[in-house]
Amino acid sequence: MIDRNLAKTREIAEKVRKLGGRTFFAGGFVRDRLLGLESKDVDIEVHGIEADKLSELLRSMGNVRTQGKSFGIYSLGGYDIDIALPRKERNTGRGHRDFEVFTDPHLGTEAAARRRDFTINSMMEDVLTGEVVDHFRGIEDLEKGIIRHIDSESFREDPLRVLRGARFAARFGFTVAPETVKLCRSMELSALPAERIMTELEKGLCKSRKPSIFFRVLRDMDQLKTWFPEIEKLIGLRQDPVYHPEGDVWEHTMEVLDRAVCYRDRALNPLGFMLTALTHDLGKIETTEEINGRIHAYGHELAGRPIVASFLRRITRNRELTGYVINMTTLHMKPNIVAGSRGKIKSTNRMFDESVSPEDLIAFSRIDRFYEAYDGEEEDALKFLNERLEIYREYMARPHVTGGDLIDAGITPDECFGRALEYAHKLRLAGVDKSSALKQTIAFHRQLTKQSSEIEK
Numbered sequence: 185m186i187d188r189n190l191a192k193t194r195e196i197a198e199k200v201r202k203l204g205g206r207t208f209f210a211g212g213f214v215r216d217r218l219l220g221l222e223s224k225d226v227d228i229e230v231h232g233i234e235a236d237k238l239s240e241l242l243r244s245m246g247n248v249r250t251q252g253k254s255f256g257i258y259s260l261g262g263y264d265i266d267i268a269l270p271r272k273e274r275n276t277g278r279g280h281r282d283f284e285v286f287t288d289p290h291l292g293t294e295a296a297a298r299r300r301d302f303t304i305n306s307m308m309e310d311v312l313t314g315e316v317v318d319h320f321r322g323i324e325d326l327e328k329g330i331i332r333h334i335d336s337e338s339f340r341e342d343p344l345r346v347l348r349g350a351r352f353a354a355r356f357g358f359t360v361a362p363e364t365v366k367l368c369r370s371m372e373l374s375a376l377p378a379e380r381i382m383t384e385l386e387k388g389l390c391k392s393r394k395p396s397i398f399f400r401v402l403r404d405m406d407q408l409k410t411w412f413p414e415i416e417k418l419i420g421l422r423q424d425p426v427y428h429p430e431g432d433v434w435e436h437t438m439e440v441l442d443r444a445v446c447y448r449d450r451a452l453n454p455l456g457f458m459l460t461a462l463t464h465d466l467g468k469i470e471t472t473e474e475i476n477g478r479i480h481a482y483g484h485e486l487a488g489r490p491i492v493a494s495f496l497r498r499i500t501r502n503r504e505l506t507g508y509v510i511n512m513t514t515l516h517m518k519p520n521i522v523a524g525s526r527g528k529i530k531s532t533n534r535m536f537d538e539s540v541s542p543e544d545l546i547a548f549s550r551i552d553r554f555y556e557a558y559d560g561e562e563e564d565a566l567k568f569l570n571e572r573l574e575i576y577r578e579y580m581a582r583p584h585v586t587g588g589d590l591i592d593a594g595i596t597p598d599e600c601f602g603r604a605l606e607y608a609h610k611l612r613l614a615g616v617d618k619s620s621a622l623k624q625t626i627a628f629h630r631q632l633t634k635q636s637s638e639i640e641k
Contacts, residue, residue, distance in 0.1 A: 189226045192245075192263050196228070197311035199241050205232035208293070208308035208317065210268070215304050218316075218326055219356070226265045228311060229296065234289055235269055242267065256287035270296040294319045301345045302352065302364075303332045325361075332361040343371045347384035350401040354392035360401055368405040381411050382499045389458035393445065396438035399462075414495050415462065417469050424479045433468050440464070443551045452541040456508035459496070460548060464513045466491040485517045511540040512548060519549035522572075523565035532572040533579060533613040542573050583618040584608070585625050593626055600632040 197207035209217070210229040216222070230238055235256055242248045247261030256269035270291035297306040303322040309315065316323070320334050331349050333339040346368045353360050360368075373381075388398035399415060402408050408416035418434040428436055444461040451457035467488025468481040492513050496506045518535050521527075536542040546569045550562065585608035587601070595601065607628045611621040 329358040354397035460512040604629040
């Protein structure tokens with residue numbers, strides 16, 4: 185697909201050249217090419233021809249879509265190519281979208297590059313000649329691994345760039361220039377829409393080799409407080425050094441985040457898995473205490489439910505994602521507890537049945553528990569949990585009592601019907617065969633009905 189896009193891009197560039205213009209690869213596409221990374225989307229910027237001529241040229245090549253006349257951004261149907269004219273922007277408010285945008289095909293490459301956020305994103309490459317135009321020493325910063333803003337005034341106009349800087353640092357393992365950190369500390373993020381925060385957070389968590397860098401950079405910028413105050417509260421929150429020699433809850437969370445990358449792409453919900461790593465110990469904010477000289481956070485997994493829910497409500501309305509994370513964080517302690525005590529089959533069956541993804545739960549329990557204090561136990565625990573998961577799967581594959589079975593037995597759906605099905609499911613988890621379970625469930629329903637009748641009298 186990328187070769188097809190590049191071939192079409194060259195065709196566009198040839199037509200633009202005949203009209204007296206020049207076409208450049210731009211932004212992140214050039215950066216990734218210089219880093220040896222493949223970009224799925226191709227971004228080009230056309231200089232030297234008017235908008236109506238570019239629009240006419242593109243219409244001659246296929247179905248053209250336009251993102252607002254003033255924005256000067258086009259795309260061709262069937263291709264992943266963004267085609268833009270050089271633009272100027274003027275800030276009109278505090279939010280990410282509060283800009284007046286207008287195109288200027290004769291703006292020039294330096295002025296066009298100046299409006300971009302970081303030097304590593306400011307480079308242009310001539311589509312036909314391969315010449316790289318680098319007005320702001322982006323290649324040098326790319327080689328040194330530095331995220332550096334271009335222009336303080338234009339950078340300040342878009343506060344989302346604070347998060348983009350942290351995200352690029354996490355994606356590439358780069359450091360942020362001191363002057364850029366200083367500038368970001370002075371910027372206000374509260375007016376940004378939650379969906380844009382979530383977009384940057386998702387990329388930081390799911391597109392980075394070390395997601396912890398995203399949060400470490402935001403901490404350096406003093407920019408956790410607005411959108412991630414719960415994460416900021418983990419800084420300095422003590423843990424028992426016997427089990428957590430790595431330090432406070434913040435440091436533990438950062439290490440778990442990076443460790444979670446090894447399983448991220450196999451998870452049922454990759455973003456949910458990474459958010460679980462980020463939020464799994466938020467309950468320690470409320471439960472951490474020192475007892476007889478030892479630090480404990482008893483019940484933090486349950487205490488964390490409302491804290492996790494509040495955090496997620498701030499950044500997303502995705503109920504499936506929220507449900508996954510709350511389920512995982514609530515249960516994250518259980519696998520290690522039942523493995524340590526060699527709990528009964530009934531208890532592990534119940535745990536797996538409560539879990540939105542037993543495989544993800546086991547994986548996360550291993551990621552959360554990886555310090556030297558557990559040497560020699562981790563593999564035994566993993567083997568135990570996987571064996572029990574096989575047993576759970578086998579139990580769930582057996583014939584079991586259904587609502588249809590109860591109706592066939594003469595039970596009419598009533599207020600006791602649901603509770604009877606819940607009882608039947610408990611028998612299923614306990615390994616009771618269907619015939620016995622049906623008899624016990626019918627008897628249980630009769631008992632419920634009798635109790636209900638006596639209450640009504």
